[in-house]
Amino acid sequence: MASVAGDSPPVKARGLVKRYKDLLAVDHIDLNVNAGEVYGFLGPNGAGKTTTLRMLLGLIMPTAGHIELFGRDPIREGARALDGVAGFVEAPRFYPYLSGRKNLRMMAALDGLGARARVDEVLDTVDLTDAADKRAGAYSHGMGQRLGIAGALLRRPELLVLDEPATGLDPAGIRDMRVLIGRLASEGITVLLSSHQLAEVQEICDRVAIVRSGKVAYEGPLADLRGAAGNGYRLHTSDDRRAAELARTTPGIHALSVGEAELRFDASERDAGALSLALGAAGVAIYRMAPTLASLEDLFFELTEGGGAAAHGMATPDGTAPAGAASGGTAETTERAAGTV
Ligand SMILES: Nc1ncnc2c1ncn2[C@@H]1O[C@H](COP(=O)(O)OP(=O)(O)O)[C@@H](O)[C@H]1O
Ligand SMILES: [Mg+2]
Numbered sequence: 001m002a003s004v005a006g007d008s009p010p011v012k013a014r015g016l017v018k019r020y021k022d023l024l025a026v027d028h029i030d031l032n033v034n035a036g037e038v039y040g041f042l043g044p045n046g047a048g049k050t051t052t053l054r055m056l057l058g059l060i061m062p063t064a065g066h067i068e069l070f071g072r073d074p075i076r077e078g079a080r081a082l083d084g085v086a087g088f089v090e091a092p093r094f095y096p097y098l099s100g101r102k103n104l105r106m107m108a109a110l111d112g113l114g115a116r117a118r119v120d121e122v123l124d125t126v127d128l129t130d131a132a133d134k135r136a137g138a139y140s141h142g143m144g145q146r147l148g149i150a151g152a153l154l155r156r157p158e159l160l161v162l163d164e165p166a167t168g169l170d171p172a173g174i175r176d177m178r179v180l181i182g183r184l185a186s187e188g189i190t191v192l193l194s195s196h197q198l199a200e201v202q203e204i205c206d207r208v209a210i211v212r213s214g215k216v217a218y219e220g221p222l223a224d225l226r227g228a229a230g231n232g233y234r235l236h237t238s239d240d241r242r243a244a245e246l247a248r249t250t251p252g253i254h255a256l257s258v259g260e261a262e263l264r265f266d267a268s269e270r271d272a273g274a275l276s277l278a279l280g281a282a283g284v285a286i287y288r289m290a291p292t293l294a295s296l297e298d299l300f301f302e303l304t305e306g307g308g309a310a311a312h313g314m315a316t317p318d319g320t321a322p323a324g325a326a327s328g329g330t331a332e333t334t335e336r337a338a339g340t341v
Contacts, residue, residue, distance in 0.1 A: 010192070029209075034190075085157055092144060099136065160184060235247075
């Protein structure tokens with residue numbers, strides 16, 4: 001792929017602000033997306049994800065701040081800075097009475113650059129060949145999302161920006177979307193995607209920014225976030241009662257709970273390892289010791305909903321719930337409470 005990039009990163013944003021009257025929708029956000037990575041822009045509804053992506057794509061003006069895409073400024077340089085960048089925010093839009101293929105042909109005509117010759121190829125990439133002649137208006141939500149990606153791929157992007165591509169999809173659709181994004185990434189396309197569901201995207205993201213109320217609460221690899229949080233573990237042994245006694249006296253083992261058929265605790269990898277040695281020395285056989293993702297989910301939840309940001313040494317949240325998060329948040333809280341030990 002001919003590089004438009006040089007050595008400049010796909011996205012470098014500094015101090016991005018977007019104010020709507022009294023509302024700071026985006027409040028001094030810094031973002032760094034490196035070439036070749038799948039970058040997750042995560043946060044609850046109303047956190048400012050779409051607004052940020054709109055600014056990156058030059059669709060709205062920032063109130064303040066600076067953006068570079070491959071070293072070029074979309075605010076000062078306009079469309080020229082968007083060479084090699086494609087994507088959509090909220091939902092892709094099509095002519096519902098035209099087929100998927102005709103929609104892409106129309107986009108290709110606007111894009112030029114031999115895009116028309118690639119219509120069939122991109123339909124194939126997103127697995128819409130069989131449905132290419134159906135009316136786009138009759139597409140399922142997932143097919144519409146994939147047609148949107150196909151439209152973006154016509155431009156041979158080096159950076160693909162996708163706003164909540166997995167939201168509203170059923171589990172099979174989410175899996176297909178993950179596979180598609182993984183395939184595009186393996187072809188060298190840098191992907192910036194947003195989501196309000198950590199679980200939907202955590203497997204495919206190399207790095208993430210977690211936003212809350214317009215501020216970045218965390219930016220970095222998910223593995224580091226997990227490391228900082230300490231892993232949750234489930235443990236089943238030949239003698240769980242004895243194992244619980246040992247766990248209580250092993251430094252670094254927290255939040256121990258004893259269930260019917262297993263123990264649960266939080267610990268760093270090293271402290272969990274120390275417990276395994278102590279169990280062995282005491283003649284207790286480990287049948288199963290498995291890290292759980294629950295603590296990462298919990299941390300995401302804390303960072304985005306609770307008072308957790310301050311506890312993790314990050315900027316103190318302003319305490320107001322982001323608009324639009326209230327109803328979803330309540331349902332999730334109930335669900336989580338039910339599933340938490
Ligand atoms: N055009 C607009 N005018 C006024 N408020 C807006 C506008 N666009 C977004 N907002 C507000 O900005 C905040 C962030 O919205 P948005 O970026 O859409 O969040 P997300 O994509 O993370 O769900 C929300 O409180 C939203 O209501
Ligand atoms: Mg949004």
